[in-house]
Amino acid sequence: MGRAPCCDKANVKKGPWSPEEDKKLKDFIEKYGTGGNWIALPQKAGLRRCGKSCRLRWLNYLRPNIKHGAFSDEEDRIICSLFARIGxxxxxxxxxLPGRTDNDIxxxxNTKLKKKLLGVAACQIKLPPQQQAREQQHQQPAFPPFLAGVAPATPQLSSCTLPQNPLLHGLGEFSADPDIFGSLLHAQQTHYHPMKDGVVLTFEGDQCCSSASDGSLNQITYGRDEGLGFAGGARQMGLESLLYSSGIGDNRWKESASWEKQPSADLEQLISTGGSFFSGESSLATWSSSKTLGLGSLKSLPTLGREADRFREW
DNA sequence: AATCCGAGCAACCGCCGTCGA
DNA sequence: GTCGACGGCGGTTGCTCGGAT
Structure with missing residues (x-):
């Protein structure tokens, strides 16, 4: 079964468009329009291309008033702001953004803004006294040993920006409860409040359980009493929704002392100034869109399942 | 000079919603 | 109500190019 292909795959050209093809397509559309039928267009225009390919080429490159080149700060701001709202x-x-295509954006x-905003890998954990002593004794990075295989060899602790971030400021009170991983996660229902309840641990590394090709940022959020949350799902939820679902999108988090120090800040400002409280990783997104994730769910995800076990041991 | 590697970007793939027969 | 064709969209891939080694 399956759907019939939109074109004869054997007879269509793929890959980069030549100037001649561009000219044919442009001339044809300017003369006759698309006719509301992209599938039939290439044949009429004398192109050995799939209709979808023609559509994409026209919309992303040939169409008039397309703006190419660097994005302005204002455009960046708009993108970040909208991404925060709608994913x-x-x-x-x-x-x-007039003149910009969805593909461009x-x-x-993916290449600039995500890294700019999320690349601010942050990690601030206040370990229990015994663990602190252990860490100092062994001169090891201050996070759970099980993260050693997940976090990069050189975690970007030095670039930690938590103190400047009203949302993230004050995080770091971390009680190393080995049962955290065993707790059920109610990603959409939790009243987890990182300001009061836990720690946000953010790290970069290509061994994280991420399906992203660049393996960029992964984020784990611990709730001291209410289980483990995986902050993610920017697409499904958007940052604002995510914050809501995490219990920090409502006004409660604004009531925290650290927020009051910066009363003029708002969500957009947070984003534009480098908020790093979300992740667009698709795998994380999938998990967090589930109503409930237990340890079983975690174990079904190879890497984290393993980490969960190690965390338990730790 | 050759090779490697990562960033940037164009293009493809496949899913989903809509619409008309 | 069902099915197929199509357009639209987001995720992903893979090529190119420039800088680093």
């Missing part, structure tokens, strides 16, 4: 709805974001996000 990876690139086509909608593109409507707010998506690429820009």
């Amino acid at each position: 990876s709805r690139w086509s909608i974001i593109a409507t707010q 998506k690429n820009h996000w």
Whole structure:
């Protein structure tokens, strides 16, 4: 079964467009329009291309008034702001940036903005006294040993920006409860409040259980009493929703002392100044979109399942 | 000079929603 | 109500190029 292909795969050309093909497509559309039928267009235009390919080429490159080149700060700000609100709805974001295509914005996000915002890997853990002593004694990085295989060899602790971040400021009170991983996660229902309840641990590394090709940022959020939360799912939830679902998107987090120190800040400002409280990783997104994740779910994810066991041991 | 590696970007893939027969 | 065709979209891939080694 399966759907019939939209074109004869054997007879269509793939890969980069030549200037001649561009000219044919441009001339045809300018003369006749698309006719509302992209599938039939390549044949009419004398192109050995799939209709979808023609559509993409036109929309992303040949169409008039397309803006190429570097994104301005203002454009960056808009993208970040909208991403925080609606997630990876690139086509909608593109409507707010005249001349920019969804593909352009998506690429820009994936190659620049995501790293700019999320690359601020942060890790602030206040270990129990015994553990602190152990860490000092062995001159090891201050996070659970099980993360040694997950965190990069040189974790970017030096670039920690938590103190400047109203949302993240004050995090770091971490009670090393070995049962955390065993607790059930109610990702969408938790009242977890990182300001009061736990720690946000963020790290970079290519061994994290991430399906992203760049293996960029992964984030784990611990709740001291209420289980383990995986902060993610920017696409499904958007940052604002994510914060809500985590219990920090409501006004409670604004009531915290650290927030009051910066009363003028708002969510958009947080984003534009480098908030790093979300992740667009698709794998994490999938998990966090589940209503409930228990240890069983974690174990089904190879890497974290293993880490969960190690965390228990630790 | 050759090779490696990562960033950037164009293009492809496959899923989903809509619409008309 | 069902099914197929199509457009739209987001995720991903793979090529190119420039800088580092």
